[in-house]
Amino acid sequence: MTTQAKPFDVIGRSQERQEARGHVTGDTVFIDDLKFPRMAHMKAVRSPVPHAKVRGVDFSEAEKVPGYIGHLTHEDVPKNTYTILTLIGVEPDEEKVLAEDRVRYVGEPIAVVVAETEQAAFEAASKVKLDLEELPAVFDVEEALKEDAPVVTHWGTNYFVYEGHECRRIRYGDTEKAKQEADHIISGRYQMSPIEHAPVETTGCIAKPEADGRVTVYTNTQAIFFSLDNTAIILQMPTNKLRFIGGTVGGGFGGKVDVIVEPLATLGALKFNRPIRYVYTREEEMQVSSTRSANRIYITDGVTSDGRIISREVTTYEDAGAYSRHTPYGVTKHAANAAGPYTIPNVSIDVYCVYTNRPPSSAMRGFGVTEASFAIEMQMDRIARELNIDPWELRLRNAYRNGDERPYRKITQDATLVETIQAAAEMAGVELSAELRAMSSNDREGVN
């Protein structure tokens, strides 16, 4: 018996987003919309200077603020190591949940205070006295790599070590030889600023102790399982004692993956036996929370007069800020993409993960790769201008094709760059020559 196929009611039709109705009526519940009886408020005490030894922390004035409940320092944290990369096997674990003897960026948390009201918590945090011995600080990636630069890390160098090297490296062909054969050497220096995600909802959570000894954590993290695991490790408690509830994120963009507030809020919930609300202010979100790393990218290309790029050297300094977070991983992604979607026979790439006394950078929308795209496409336009070649043509001639080997020795499959550029030209009303319009990802017609 043949069954009559029913018409699709999902595929091929526009679907109503389940959650959007609540967004437009104001019914969607975000972290700050939750309230629990006896809920207390947590605020961080942060370093006002970029680099210092922490000699002492004095809570005596803070304790006098009406509504003060208590505080947490590193001594209260069972495993005071911020472990975000351990879970994916990348070391070192160098960042503390709460600073011990050193602070390395303006805003680094040294303690947290808890109070009955948020205003009392603000006041108490402002009255904690810090005894700091300031140290010289470094803010520039190339300065940080000099011999005499202040040392940011605890292991003594201002760079992350990649398998014994001081940078992530890709070597393909012989760029020195190719540069000599090139007709033109074209160089550029490309500098990005750190970019803040600035979600309209700030980072935050509420940790609520339950009667059965577990803690329920309501959080706006983008990485709920990550956050649960990290909290369990930092608090040295079994994961089955934690219940994380979330998924409603008022803008993340990679800025809510750093598991920043949950461990301390959970610790506070257990210590003070109160629901603890720990929500970033707009100032903390802007100045303390992680950003996209500011990359300084040097590109030197050897180019023939007819616009073939035969050599590309890229040296990038990624500013990790004071601690690793996701940057060592971002550097690897950057290295893989730093030559661009172009087939270049000789490539040399060095990408440094550099530590400076700036707020740590971390994940943000395609981190590592987006920065490479920016620099490469600026460089392609520079080449086009200097050689007086049409920028569309330059890209089409150098675009990678199926079967081409990438600098990291994978064979290109499913390339569609040529077709994408052709489609873009059509949409932009740019007339390409017949030769360029005939190009394809599947052959090397018109390439060399």
Next chain:
Amino acid sequence: MVADYVLASTPEEAAELLAADPAAIVMGGGTTLMPRATRGQLNGRRVVGLARAGLSGIARDGGLRIGAMTPVREVAALEEPAALAEAARAVGGATLRGQATVGGNVLMERPYGDLVPVLLALDAELEVLGSGGTRRVPLVEALKNDPPVGAGEILTAVIVPDVDGAVSYQRCSRLATGSPSIVAVAARVRREGDAIAEARLAIGAVEPRAVRADAAEEALVGTSGDADAVNAAVAAATGALNPVDDVAASAWYRGRMAELFVRRALTEALEGGRG
């Protein structure tokens, strides 16, 4: 939180309350004070509010009398002086302009104060109420003090005289709206025949408060406003500036833009300004 919030029913009452409690703070529109209160920075202090003291409104009598509590939005809707309305439209965004007051804008330091360069170019005065009664002081004089209005005094109105010559207003910012000024310049000239009899050049957002470029103004007086005179004025104006670094722009960029925008404002003022 604050100890209490008293809404004075007259400016005299506000002045008395402030005089009686040296730790008390006066609040106009609240756009800069409320964030401080929310962050626990005003805990335990008394706040004296002007929202019901009858200080809002614009009256035209020759010149303009703008009550200190007038929302910036009302100035933005004026037709004359056009440059003042234009400067008002540069303040914040549409919603905020209904809450920010003229008085607050005049008294606050960078990044606020977008009305000030135009007011300086128009020879505006401040009407101030203190324990000794009401006094008038030219804005340019008041700005030499920090704060411009003394402790226990209330700014009640900004007086804009009816002056000759249209003001040219030029502003540099990253975004068209809702973005702090990097440089804001207002220029006005009055001629007698072909010669410049009087010149006003006010530069805002470059230093903590807007300044009159005295040397540049003197360099213009008596000239015909030709290219040489303009060059001399631009050089005198920018040479006297100490641009600041902030999140909106570096000191270097401010300095470069100051030169460009002073030149534009002067050129436009010499051609008749905008009103």
Next chain:
Amino acid sequence: MTPRAITFELNGEPVTTLAEPLEPLQAVVHDRLGLTGTKAGCRQGSCGSCTVQVDGEPVLSCLVPIEHVEGRSVRTIEGLTPEGGELSPLQAAFHEGFATQCGFCSPGMITAASALLERNPNPSREEIIEALSNNVCRCTGIEPIIQAVQDAAARMRALEEAAA
């Protein structure tokens, strides 16, 4: 620091609440009165997610002391949502036009846009951008929001004509 009783009209109904001196309208509405649609994104007047209407005018409620609305009429997103499960034309336009992604800025946007359409049923693109100049959206790139307001304006004009 004695809380005072404050009375005002909220979404068409009289309400009396206790409030601390200088307590922001946003906190009163959101924390004391449980209308959580009015958000605190910055508490310094720079994001607009706290936008409500006071006597029909849009205001940044994180900057409004509660004392200032005594005896006045306040309308929040909840008061702009029709009873019975329907969406208003503006809400429907946002929903169908994907002008809401994370949703955090949406109540503020809709409240500001609603005030605009009340006084200007046929706003130009520039007028919409101006009216929303104190509302930040980090998700949509704002274009779908501008479209949704234009869309809603057209729907509302059509409803007016049909009713006439």
